[in-house]
Amino acid sequence: MPKRTWLRSGFVWAGLILVLLIGWFAYSDRNPDLPTADFNSTVIADIKAGKVDHLVTTEGSSTVEVHYKDSARPTTQSRLPPNTNVVEVLTGAGLEANAVPVEVKAASHVGAILSALVFILPSLLIVGLLIFMMRQSQGSNSQAMSFGKSKARLFSSNRPTVTFSDVAGVDEAKEELAEVVEFLKYPDKFASLGARIPRGVLLVGPPGTGKTLLSRAVAGEAGVPFFSISGSEFVEMFVGVGASRVRDLFEQAKRNAPCIIFIDEIDAVGRQRGAGLGGSHDEREQTLNQILVEMDGFDSSTNVIVIAATNRPDVLDPALLRPGRFDRQVILDRPDIQGRRQILGVHMRGKPIEENVSVENLARQTSGFSGADLENLVNEAAILAARRNKKTVGRNEITEAIDRVIAGPQRKSRVISERERLMTAYHEAGHALVARMLPHADPVRKVSIVARGMAGGYTRTVPDEDRIFKTKAQFEDDIAVFMAGQVAEQMVFEEISTGASNDIERATAIARRMVTEFGMSELGPLAYGKKDELVFLGRDINEQRNYSDPVAFQIDGEVHKIIDRAHERATTVIREHFDRLDAIAQLLIREETIDDDQLEALFDVPRPKPELVGPPYGRPSARAQEVASARQQAPAPPAAQERAEPWPKDRPDGDPPAGRGLWPQPAG
Numbered sequence: 270m271p272k273r274t275w276l277r278s279g280f281v282w283a284g285l286i287l288v289l290l291i292g293w294f295a296y297s298d299r300n301p302d303l304p305t306a307d308f309n310s311t312v313i314a315d316i317k318a319g320k321v322d323h324l325v326t327t328e329g330s331s332t333v334e335v336h337y338k339d340s341a342r343p344t345t346q347s348r349l350p351p352n353t354n355v356v357e358v359l360t361g362a363g364l365e366a367n368a369v370p371v372e373v374k375a376a377s378h379v380g381a382i383l384s385a386l387v388f389i390l391p392s393l394l395i396v397g398l399l400i401f402m403m404r405q406s407q408g409s410n411s412q413a414m415s416f417g418k419s420k421a422r423l424f425s426s427n428r429p430t431v432t433f434s435d436v437a438g439v440d441e442a443k444e445e446l447a448e449v450v451e452f453l454k455y456p457d458k459f460a461s462l463g464a465r466i467p468r469g470v471l472l473v474g475p476p477g478t479g480k481t482l483l484s485r486a487v488a489g490e491a492g493v494p495f496f497s498i499s500g501s502e503f504v505e506m507f508v509g510v511g512a513s514r515v516r517d518l519f520e521q522a523k524r525n526a527p528c529i530i531f532i533d534e535i536d537a538v539g540r541q542r543g544a545g546l547g548g549s550h551d552e553r554e555q556t557l558n559q560i561l562v563e564m565d566g567f568d569s570s571t572n573v574i575v576i577a578a579t580n581r582p583d584v585l586d587p588a589l590l591r592p593g594r595f596d597r598q599v600i601l602d603r604p605d606i607q608g609r610r611q612i613l614g615v616h617m618r619g620k621p622i623e624e625n626v627s628v629e630n631l632a633r634q635t636s637g638f639s640g641a642d643l644e645n646l647v648n649e650a651a652i653l654a655a656r657r658n659k660k661t662v663g664r665n666e667i668t669e670a671i672d673r674v675i676a677g678p679q680r681k682s683r684v685i686s687e688r689e690r691l692m693t694a695y696h697e698a699g700h701a702l703v704a705r706m707l708p709h710a711d712p713v714r715k716v717s718i719v720a721r722g723m724a725g726g727y728t729r730t731v732p733d734e735d736r737i738f739k740t741k742a743q744f745e746d747d748i749a750v751f752m753a754g755q756v757a758e759q760m761v762f763e764e765i766s767t768g769a770s771n772d773i774e775r776a777t778a779i780a781r782r783m784v785t786e787f788g789m790s791e792l793g794p795l796a797y798g799k800k801d802e803l804v805f806l807g808r809d810i811n812e813q814r815n816y817s818d819p820v821a822f823q824i825d826g827e828v829h830k831i832i833d834r835a836h837e838r839a840t841t842v843i844r845e846h847f848d849r850l851d852a853i854a855q856l857l858i859r860e861e862t863i864d865d866d867q868l869e870a871l872f873d874v875p876r877p878k879p880e881l882v883g884p885p886y887g888r889p890s891a892r893a894q895e896v897a898s899a900r901q902q903a904p905a906p907p908a909a910q911e912r913a914e915p916w917p918k919d920r921p922d923g924d925p926p927a928g929r930g931l932w933p934q935p936a937g
């Protein structure tokens with residue numbers, strides 16, 4: 270509020286200037302050019318001696334000018350004692366009141382006004398202060414009056430800050446939204462075919478995948494008014510405000526139709542009704558009801574399209590999601606490799622990136638990153654380059670930035686004893702070795718024993734390709750890789766450390782899900798346990814048991830079996846390749862961080878390829894048989910052989926198809 274501070278400092282200055290003026294005038298009736306003399310002694314004596322011609326005084330002032338008869342003697346001035354006048358002083362000194370002529374000048378107007386001001390000013394100040402305070406309280410009062418007004422911000426597309434070209438890798442979503450804009454611009458085109466214009470589009474996706482960004486791009490490109498509001502802005506302390514804000518928002522929108530309303534984080538108001546602790550939440554439900562009514566009221570002719578974004582579509586009220594309200598749901602998922610390449614392209618645009626940085630390679634290394642992560646990555650790299658006083662961003666900065674984003678900044682200053690360093694090196698070497706030797710584990714990209722964040726060291730594995738599903742074999746190999754750190758510690762030091770606690774936790778979680786969710790154990794394809802999502806926390810903090818105690822016992826047994834088997838396999842691999850474990854650990858101690866090429870250089874056998882499973886009842890193609898025979902001649906790595914389990918005997922046709930697992934991967 271610049272205006273108000275200006276006002277306030279204006280008051281202060283005015284007050285200061287006034288005080289100075291008063292002070293100046295109070296002393297200004299004394300003529301500084303004249304010499305001064307003491308009235309009681311000198312002046313009275315002079316009068317008695319008849320030397321004084323006349324006195325001049327000003328009404329209401331205590332200063333007296335003394336003019337002498339002797340024109341050679343200069344006029345002096347003197348001050349009367351307080352609370353007296355000339356006559357009193359003269360008579361008090363035993364003189365006649367008219368012993369000397371006294372000329373009385375009329376008081377100057379300024380003096381009178383000033384002395385009046387001295388009294389008026391404080392009262393003026395008090396009154397001003399009162400008015401100021403009243404205005405203030407009125408301000409909040411008028412805010413209370415506009416409570417029910419929506420706080421939506423109106424964007425016009427005159428100067429778009431974000432356009433569709435800033436959003437990469439989500440082409441389908443862009444198409445959908447571009448179509449929505451089309452609806453608004455040319456409604457007749459669709460109406461002539463009897464098509465109803467969609468009412469709402471719901472953008473759904475994990476955090477940081479570009480929902481808000483995309484809608485901002487729509488605002489930039491739409492060419493129609495765009496109202497933006499966040500779900501939480503409807504909710505206020507007072508009941509009924511949310512609903513009235515919704516009404517106001519839609520009224521505004523209808524006045525500006527055709528237009529777009531964007532509600533970000535709609536789950537703040539759109540949660541399922543009648544749920545939550547204590548039954549329901551009146552205010553939120555009223556707001557939601559109002560949204561439902563506005564979106565699908567009697568009036569269906571207006572061209573207002575609602576775009577909403579959320580990352581919790583599961584908690585939204587079903588009535589909100591039905592056709593007629595949010596007809597379309599646009600899913601924004603974490604980008605695939607191509608998407609990542611494009612997003613990196615967008616964010617590297619205009620940054621001085623060195624030639625040797627391969628976007629391709631970077632995209633491959635950042636599997637699972639969201640758009641926001643990628644943006645952060647590029648930014649971190651630029652910051653690092655600036656910190657190193659470089660003019661360009663090189664590969665080193667990018668690599669370091671990836672590690673920072675994943676595991677946190679390096680903690681070089683942490684003091685680590687030689688023994689702990691050695692233990693960490695073998696621990697990580699164990700992970701790396703087993704990940705390298707098991708066919709279904711993700712390839713190792715980087716191994717490091719530099720402490721980062723909470724971790725003492727880390728082994729980063731990234732899949733070759735993005736995948737949507739995971740198979741049982743992949744899970745089993747993953748768990749074996751998790752186990753490998755502790756196995757290596759045990760084998761080398763005959764001692765285990767707490768360093769594996771996170772590995773164990775994650776391995777156990779995977780194993781339990783394999784049994785209870787994915788049907789990947791002998792208990793069969795049953796879902797055990799019903800997850801109750803707690804509405805307010807949004808997390809499954811309590812799992813409802815829908816199975817008996819004996820089954821719980823069995824589940825624990827199965828989980829145990831999976832872990833034991835993985836432990837066993839990790840042990841076998843490490844025992845067989847113990848020399849490689851040593852080699853990796855030694856290299857780690859020397860280099861601290863090694864990448865995939867350095868790791869690969871330590872091995873002379875190629876990395877085992879995952880076995881690919883073909884269609885079960887078909888005959889393998891000629892090409893597959895070719896590959897199969899080639900594979901049979903080449904010695905398979907022991908772990909791969911071990912994994913080639915027999916085809917299940919109780920198949921309906923009984924006959925295991927030849928060449929299991931040797932199908933070429935289907936194109937696309």
Ligand SMILES: Nc1ncnc2c1ncn2[C@@H]1O[C@H](COP(=O)(O)OP(=O)(O)OP(=O)(O)O)[C@@H](O)[C@H]1O
Binds near residue numbers: 475476477640
């Ligand atoms: N597809 C993309 N293309 C380019 N940049 C992206 C993309 N997705 C995300 N980003 C970057 O990530 C940032 C955050 O994205 P955004 O705010 O849109 O996430 P969101 O999906 O709304 O997340 P939330 O659900 O947490 O609100 C954007 O400002 C942008 O820099």
Ligand SMILES: [Mg+2]
Binds near residue numbers: 480482
């Ligand atoms: Mg957002």
